[in-house]
Amino acid sequence: IEYNEQYRPQIHFTPKKAWMNDPNGLIYFNKTYHMFFQHYPDSTVWGPMHWGHAESKDLVHWVEKPIALYPDNLGYIYSGSAVIDKKNTSGFGKLGKTPLVSIFTHSNPILRKEGQDNYQYQSLAYSLDSGNTWTKYNGNPVLNNPGIKDFRDPKVSWFEQGRKWIMTLATKDRVTFYSSINLKEWHKESEFGNDLGAHGGVWECPDLISFVVNGKKIWVLIVSINPGGPNGGSATQYFVGDFDGHQFSTFDSKTRWVDYGTDNYAGVTFFNTKKRKLFIGWMSNWQYANKVPTTSWRSAMTTTRELSLKKINNEYLLASKPVKEYEQLNLAHSSFKNIDLTDDFDLTKKIKTSIDRSRIQLTSDYLKSFSIILSNDLCEQLILGYNESQNEFYIDRTKSGKIDFEKGFSKRITSPRLVNNNKVDLTLIIDDSSVELFTDDGLTVMTALCFPQKKYNNLKLKSNSNFLINNLDYWSLKSIWN
Ligand code: FRU
Numbered sequence: 001i002e003y004n005e006q007y008r009p010q011i012h013f014t015p016k017k018a019w020m021n022d023p024n025g026l027i028y029f030n031k032t033y034h035m036f037f038q039h040y041p042d043s044t045v046w047g048p049m050h051w052g053h054a055e056s057k058d059l060v061h062w063v064e065k066p067i068a069l070y071p072d073n074l075g076y077i078y079s080g081s082a083v084i085d086k087k088n089t090s091g092f093g094k095l096g097k098t099p100l101v102s103i104f105t106h107s108n109p110i111l112r113k114e115g116q117d118n119y120q121y122q123s124l125a126y127s128l129d130s131g132n133t134w135t136k137y138n139g140n141p142v143l144n145n146p147g148i149k150d151f152r153d154p155k156v157s158w159f160e161q162g163r164k165w166i167m168t169l170a171t172k173d174r175v176t177f178y179s180s181i182n183l184k185e186w187h188k189e190s191e192f193g194n195d196l197g198a199h200g201g202v203w204e205c206p207d208l209i210s211f212v213v214n215g216k217k218i219w220v221l222i223v224s225i226n227p228g229g230p231n232g233g234s235a236t237q238y239f240v241g242d243f244d245g246h247q248f249s250t251f252d253s254k255t256r257w258v259d260y261g262t263d264n265y266a267g268v269t270f271f272n273t274k275k276r277k278l279f280i281g282w283m284s285n286w287q288y289a290n291k292v293p294t295t296s297w298r299s300a301m302t303t304t305r306e307l308s309l310k311k312i313n314n315e316y317l318l319a320s321k322p323v324k325e326y327e328q329l330n331l332a333h334s335s336f337k338n339i340d341l342t343d344d345f346d347l348t349k350k351i352k353t354s355i356d357r358s359r360i361q362l363t364s365d366y367l368k369s370f371s372i373i374l375s376n377d378l379c380e381q382l383i384l385g386y387n388e389s390q391n392e393f394y395i396d397r398t399k400s401g402k403i404d405f406e407k408g409f410s411k412r413i414t415s416p417r418l419v420n421n422n423k424v425d426l427t428l429i430i431d432d433s434s435v436e437l438f439t440d441d442g443l444t445v446m447t448a449l450c451f452p453q454k455k456y457n458n459l460k461l462k463s464n465s466n467f468l469i470n471n472l473d474y475w476s477l478k479s480i481w482n
Helices: 109-113 324-329
Strands: 018-029 032-040 050-056 063-069 076-084 100-107 120-127 151-159 164-171 174-180 187-192 202-213 216-226 235-243 248-250 265-269 277-282 305-312 315-322 330-340 358-364 370-375 381-387 392-399 412-416 424-431 434-439 444-449 458-462 468-477
Touching: 018 050, 018 100, 018 265, 018 277, 032 063, 032 076, 032 277, 050 076, 063 100, 100 151, 120 151, 151 202, 164 202, 164 216, 174 202, 187 248, 202 235, 202 265, 202 305, 216 265, 216 305, 216 315, 235 265, 235 315, 315 424, 315 434, 324 330, 324 468, 381 434, 392 434, 392 444, 412 444
Parallel strands: 018 076, 076 151
Antiparallel strands: 018 032, 032 050, 050 063, 076 100, 100 120, 151 164, 164 174, 174 187, 202 216, 216 235, 235 248, 265 277, 277 305, 305 315, 330 468, 358 424, 358 468, 370 381, 370 458, 381 392, 392 412, 424 434, 434 444
16 A cells, blocks of 8 residues: 555554554563553444464564454453563563563453453463564463453563562553562552543543653653543543552642643553653544544554653653654755744745644743634634743644544644743644644643645744744654655
8 A cells, every 4th residue: 555545644654455453562672672552443433352473673664464363252352551571470481582472461251241340351362483473472461350351451561670560450450569479470469540640531541651850760650541532532641650560659649641632542662762751642532533534544643752750849850852753754844943932934935845744843942822723725724822821832633624423533632831931942843634732841841743735835923912933843743654
């Protein structure tokens, strides 16, 4: 296929055909990044789940591989993770080959139909050929269901201090921590969160990661929730605190969001990337994922992002930025200085290339209300910017193009600004059916889908309050598919 259908993203991963949701088993091994994903190859709507597979050398260009895991008599293959079992704790390694082990949820449609609560349990598969082919463990499942209806999405990491594997598992309205020394036998350690954070919907896809900030190890627990996101539908919250190998405890009880946009869900980080915390989310929302107006495929992943933890006014805040590897896509570059927005600034008049796939960066020492307007010849427009009186960033997609496929889609999406000063920086990544906005060094992130029926070919900046831009940089971007 050519990857050039209407709305097909050009700088984001999409499956060649059919349905995709959550990224699974993100892992770096033998100089290759592997991404597995929730996949139903027979339809463009959600169905019996498989693990699709894609590989990348640079986190930007992906090559789709054969399906890694098919449903079997224990159930559909739901979300999960993958680890490198260097010490062969599982015993799956043979002839000195290091096993990759995936830990995933089996969701049994027959038990579900019968109205039983115990239809989700955790299972293993392993690969001895760098993730190309997988063998399911004949002792599956390795973690049985204790009678909890939502019991899924195991994310496993190695806890060096305790020399054991730690699993975070989504268990309805909380995260349950388990530990194991061999990936096959799991011992319950503790529960977290039934009385903390957002609870507008079920908890899914947890991930426990750590950062060193000023010499101190700080833990972050990422938890997706559906519905109940800050702008409707699904979204991903996080908690900052301590983990002692048994229990996670938070520093405070504020609810914080990885991304305020509507379209970053079920995101998790890669295994084995050392200090770099690399994150990919599913760029959609369960509110309308099955209805977006794409043809032969459905859904994309977000750009790969590098996470960091910053201490700001005595709070730890998570920041995300597109990984630096995206710079290789930069084509034509234009740079402007000291733009006074007393008059509108029409970027498209000043550049020769198109804006439908581009990266825009700006900085200012005098933040005031302003907007960036993307539009096309059909008068469809997507407006984003900053509103000073509300102290919020926003993306307004109410007139952005095709919006009528689901009533929740047409929306003005907002995010509070998390710092209080006049200095601002903004990065905007525009693709054929999405925008990703990163402001204040990645502290505020908003990812949003949009479906302009003709490509946006005009970009204007406006301000009613004399917003002065110090620097504005624009790059058109190369497609990752050719
Ligand atoms: C999150 C999720 C997971 C589940 C998977 C099923 O989007 O609902 O909890 O494992 O999708 O496809």
